[in-house]
Structures are given as structure tokens and as C-alpha cells.
Amino acid sequence: MTGFRTPLGRARGMGASKHGVGHFIGQRVSAVALIFLVLWGVASALGLAAGGYADAVAWLQHPLNAALLALTIVAACYHMQLGMRVIIEDYIEQPGTKLALLVLNVFVAWGAGALALVSLLKVAVGGGAN
Amino acid sequence: MAEASPGVRPRPLSPFMIWRWHVTMAASILHRAAGVALYVGALILAGWAFALATGPDCYAAYKGLLGSIPGKVVLFGITVAVFFHLANGVRHLAWDLGQGFQPKTANATAVIAYAFAIAAAALVWAAAFAMGALA
Numbered sequence: 001m002t003g004f005r006t007p008l009g010r011a012r013g014m015g016a017s018k019h020g021v022g023h024f025i026g027q028r029v030s031a032v033a034l035i036f037l038v039l040w041g042v043a044s045a046l047g048l049a050a051g052g053y054a055d056a057v058a059w060l061q062h063p064l065n066a067a068l069l070a071l072t073i074v075a076a077c078y079h080m081q082l083g084m085r086v087i088i089e090d091y092i093e094q095p096g097t098k099l100a101l102l103v104l105n106v107f108v109a110w111g112a113g114a115l116a117l118v119s120l121l122k123v124a125v126g127g128g129a130n
Numbered sequence: 131m132a133e134a135s136p137g138v139r140p141r142p143l144s145p146f147m148i149w150r151w152h153v154t155m156a157a158s159i160l161h162r163a164a165g166v167a168l169y170v171g172a173l174i175l176a177g178w179a180f181a182l183a184t185g186p187d188c189y190a191a192y193k194g195l196l197g198s199i200p201g202k203v204v205l206f207g208i209t210v211a212v213f214f215h216l217a218n219g220v221r222h223l224a225w226d227l228g229q230g231f232q233p234k235t236a237n238a239t240a241v242i243a244y245a246f247a248i249a250a251a252a253l254v255w256a257a258a259f260a261m262g263a264l265a
Contacts, residue, residue: 028223028226031219031222031223032223034216034219035216035219035220038212038216039216042209042212042254046254046257046258046261046263047261049197049258049261049263049264050258050261050262050263052190052193053182053186053189053190056182056189057182060182069179073172073175073176073179076168076172076175077172080165080168080169080172083162083165083169084165084166084169087162087165087166108173109169109172112172112173112176113176115176115179115180116175116176116179116180117179118183119176119179119180119182119183120179120182120183122183123179123182123183128185128186129185129186
């Protein structure tokens with residue numbers, strides 16, 4: 001019977017579906033995580049900028065650094081994908097262009113995330129080229 | 131916007147129009163601009179990880195690119211964007227908890243976010259200079 005109901009009727013009969021605020025909550029939870037991760041990241045970047053290739057490899061081979069960098073990458077890619085989505089939805093009116101950009105946004109955000117994650121795992125687990 | 135039909139008085143515009151530029155408006159749009167800058171920053175970070183995984187030569191070349199004058203300008207801009215987006219993001223989280231909406235508070239926190247962004251970026255780059263990372 002429920003299959004014949006309109007979305008409004010379904011909502012009236014069963015209350016909210018509890019999925020409507022997924023974007024809102026995801027954006028904020030990743031924001032709270034990124035407060036700490038980004039501060040750690042900036043501090044780490046200072047040390048990495050002062051060092052060279054061998055220093056960077058040694059830094060990434062420490063499990064704590066690798067784990068925190070992995071978390072930073074995942075949280076950042078998720079957060080920026082959600083943020084860019086809102087910008088595209090706000091400013092792009094043409095439906096085809098909007099759809100194409102929304103898909104491109106997901107591909108770029110998670111493409112960069114996958115590249116960064118696999119690269120850091122290669123160094124963290126396999127070590128450098130020396 | 132559609133033309134008004136003949137004989138119909140033009141409708142009044144919504145008060146979303148900017149009639150006076152304000153610190154809170156600037157903070158709002160700068161939050162977005164900083165977010166876009168950090169999107170680019172994340173791509174630069176992914177490039178760094180890829181260069182490191184590729185090998186010493188690639189890493190040295192990538193680090194040289196980031197250390198060039200244009201590279202430093204971009205990285206400084208991203209540093210400012212990081213700290214502004216962070217401070218203004220905390221402002222947003224406070225709003226989500228129902229705090230800080232009074233005009234005086236909202237103005238003050240916007241100014242604090244600008245000041246924090248500039249001060250923290252200057253501090254980080256001063257530290258980078260002291261550590262010899264800018265050489």
C-alpha cells in the first residue's frame with residue numbers, strides 16, 4: 001500500500017525520513033575534525049618544507065603521521081566536495097551544466113583523494129626509493 | 131528577470147540587495163572564496179603526495195615549483211585561506227548552536243576572523259623563515 005502514497009503522504013504518515021540533513025551534518029562533522037587535522041597539518045608542513053626527500057619519507061613512515069594525513073585527506077575531500085556542491089548549486093542555473101559540474105566535482109575531489117591516499121600508503125608501507 | 135507587463139507597476143525588489151557593504155557580508159563571501167582556494171590547496175597536497183611516491187627527483191622538482199616565487203605566493207594565499215576558513219568555520223559552528231547572532235557579536239567575530247587569518251599566516255611564514263624553509 002505504501003508504494004501508492006505520494007512523498008508528502010509518506011512523510012505525513014511516517015514522520016521525517018531522517019535523511020534530509022545528511023549534507024548538513026556531514027559538512028559539520030568533517031569541519032570539527034578538520035579544525036584539529038588542519039592545525040596539525042600546517043605544523044607538519046613547516047617541518048616538511050624545511051627538510052628534503054629523505055626527511056619526508058621518514059616522516060610519513062611514522063604510523064601516527066601516516067594515519068593523521070590519511071584522515072586529513074579523507075575529511076578534506078569529503079568536506080570540499082560538499083562545499084563545492086553548494087557553490088555549483090547556487091551559481092549554475094543551466095541544468096545540464098550544473099549536472100556536469102556536480103559529477104566533475106565528485107570525480108575531482110575523490111580522484112585527488114584516492115591519488116593522495118595511495119601515494120601516502122606506498123611511501124608509508126613501502127618506504128622511499130633510496 | 132522578466133520584464134514587467136505593460137500597465138503593471140514594477141514589483142519591489144527583495145531586500146537581499148547590497149545597499150551598504152559590511153564586514154559580515156565580506157566574511158560570508160570570503161568564506162566561500164577561501165573554500166575554493168582550499169579546494170585547489172587539496173589538489174596541491176595530492177600532487178605533493180604523488181611526487182613523494184614517485185621518487186626523489188620528482189619530489190625535488192615539485193618542491194622547487196612550490197618554492198619558486200609564484201609557488202610561494204600561491205602557498206601564502208592558501209595559508210591565509212586556511213586560517214580564515216578555520217576561524218570563520220568556528221563562527222559558523224557557533225551559529226549552528228544558536229550563538230553569536232547579535233549584530234555586535236557577529237561584527238566583532240568577523241573582524242576577529244580577519245585578524246586571526248592575517249596574524250596566523252604571518253606567524254606561520256615567520257616560523258618557516260626562522261626554520262630555513264624559505265631558503
